[in-house]
Amino acid sequence: MNDVLKGNFEPKKKVKAEVTEDDAEEKFEREARKRLGGSIAFVSKKKVNWDDYDGNKGDK
């Protein structure tokens, strides 16, 4: 595909892509994900799952 679409001349004007508000927001959220977060997860509406797959495992 790249071979089909590649250009064969140098344009006179340099094309500068506009940074839209969505791009900026996406970038912010991406950067935020690298830096922020809680201590541990939160799972909605669940408390404790007591089911022991092996009831004696781990008990002294």
Added chain:
Amino acid sequence: MTEQTHEAQGGELAWQLLGQMEQMTWDRHAGLSQRNAAENAPWFSEGQSLSALLKEDIGVGDTAAVIAAGPSVKRKDPAALIRETGYSGAVVASESAISYCLRNGVVPDLAVTVDPGIERVIRWLGDPNLTEEKLVEDDYFARQDQDDAFADELRANEEILELLDRHGSKIRMALSTTSAKVLVDRVFEAGLQVFWFNPMLDDPDLPDSATAKLQKENGFPSVNAGGNVGTLCWLMAGEVLRKKKVALTGVDFSYYDDTPYLNTQYYYEAVDLVGEDNLESLFTRFYNPHVGAWFYTDPAYLWYRQCFLEMAEDSDFETFNCTEGGILFGDNINCIPFRDFLGNIAADACA
């Protein structure tokens, strides 16, 4: 004086991030948590399952007092009130509040730890390998508006090591299977009584759940931490110790309004993200009508507040926020002074 209504101000970017905090937390910690659990596996047989606590009678009566490590603790001194009143209900402390408790003559009935972080969390229990060089590299504790004892960090560290070595064997520790190995080593070295649990890393009912996989492998219960150890202490008090009335202290989820941004937990990350001049966009101010004061919070604690309010909606026990500050208030939370809880609520529960 015009009465102010409680409202939130500012923090536009924090609100924008709120819906993504769960994913961000997963991205940040899931891999590390699972690696920690694998590394800790040889130690699982050295402790008991959290479910063993269901058979124990901990604390007199039907109440528990949670002591977390928010900035209100050094102002309100809940441990002093516990000693003064001779409170005999269960005391549940976050690992970050253990040293405060012990220094003030209160031995928690249950301590809780869940953060999988490697380096910092060990400082709460005393780091046997702390050096000046390490302190120079990480000023996190020096910056916090928390326990003043940490201002002289090497001395504080020595004190914590000694206190925990002396009292550790009396303390039950709800220890996350995903805790850092260095913390697990310290817990066992100090002789705490270990009760293992898995924190819910994701929904255990979903296919390929990391939580379900952990629980199947090690057999320990999985517990919803609500995003942070303070909320987890509350949950432990109500769901594991089965107390009907649970008081919170040190659960600020915020900073006092006169706290410089530098002294907040995510200061460097926030500056990195938005720049020093735009920090207000990440910090949200709340007016607490119960104490008539403003507090501000960062994106992580804003999320913790939301998590707590959601969990409180269908809790089977009563919640009394006795922090006397902070931003945790709303439906299903009774905000009263800690002295009132100890004098009235707890006293009635023991009668």
